[in-house]
Amino acid sequence: MHEVLERFIKENLPAIEGKLNSLLTCENIPKTLQSSMVYSVNAGGKRIRPLLVLATLEDLGATSKDALTVACAVELIHTYSLIHDDLPCMDDDDFRRGKPTNHRMYGEAVAVLAGDALHTLAFNSLTKLTDTSAEDSLHIMQKLSDASGANGMVGGQMLDLEGESKSLSLTELEKVHVNKTGALLLFCVEAGAILAGLNQEKITQLKNYAWNIGLAFQIKDDILDITSTTEELGKTVGSDNSSHKSTYPSLLGLPTAGERLAEYHQIAKESLAFLGKEQLLLGLFADYIVDRKS
Structure with a gap:
């Protein structure tokens, strides 16, 4: 990892962790539910989205002043989606980030409720923005709703379920992942731009960056599912193959999937040229996404 990005992460992670845990601290939450929520939020995520x-x-x-709240709201959404994604009725995974999945620790019913609670907590936190105009606050809420709901992540999950045990075309596979994985990554960049007061033309250029890193992220996941180990990845490898899912390597072959990964990575970085800076954190994040080991 580049030292500039490593320093940025080191400087900001404590604030992210502190904010997440403050959002989860409420006397009125039933103790078992709160324990389940805390378990998954603190299960060792890299915090790519809030960062x-x-x-x-x-x-x-x-x-x-609201950046941390918005950043943590998207992490709560991401965590809820992982809890539900791991359930027996979905991907049926026993491990996540090297630890037993939520339903293995608390049972399926509690895991479902923990996911539900994290989902609603994310939107509740966005009602308390103090440094953002009402118009921009509503805009951010609407963007997160779109990114996480039927038009985004949830819709992508549905397409993913429907695509199991049948061969998808490359176009169909990309549609799955633009929604399932890419939509939340797009939100992160767009929300940051809204908070920064960026004009719509430049936001569109940033969205091109986010669209490409979303696809790069998923191709890397597909490659790691083949090339990594359960210990390195923190979850069972080979799950895509065992569930007969279409993936970039299965459709293109591993070498061509790697070439496609490099292509999306390059386009993402070129999309940042309008900012006129030689070294950008977003560019370093694009590098990290393609170079990561888990």
Whole structure:
């Protein structure tokens, strides 16, 4: 990892972790439910999504007192989606980030409720923005709703379920992942741009960056499912093959999937040229996404 990105992550992770845990601290939450929520939020995530929100602001030379709240809201959504994604009725995974999945620890019913609670907590936190106009606050809520709901992540999950045990075309596979994985990554960058007061034309250029890193992220996941180990990845490898899912390597072959990964990576970085800076955190994040080991 590049030292500039490593320093940025090191400087911002404590604030992200502190904010997440403060959002989960409420006397009125039933103890078992709260324990389940905390378990998955603190299960060792890399916090790529909240860091992308903060990195976007940093690259745009802007600050916002609400940035941390928005960043953590998207992480709560991401965590809820992982809890539900691991359930027996979905991907049926026993491990996530090297630890037993939520339903293995608390049972399926509690896991479902923990996911539900994290989902609603994310939107509740966005009602308490203090440094953002009402118009921009509503805009951010609407963007997160689109990214996480039927038009985004949930819709992508549905397409993923429907695509099991049948061969998808490359276009169909990309549609799955633009929604399932890419939509939240796009939100992170767009929300940071909204908080920074960026105009719509430049936001569109940033969205091109986010669209490409979303696909690069998923191709890398597909490659790691073949080339990594359960210990390195923190979850069972080979699950895509055992469930007969279409993946980039299965459709293109491993070498061509790697070439496609490099192509999306390059386009993403070129999309940042309008910012006129030699070294950008968003560019370093693009590098990290393609170079990561888990």
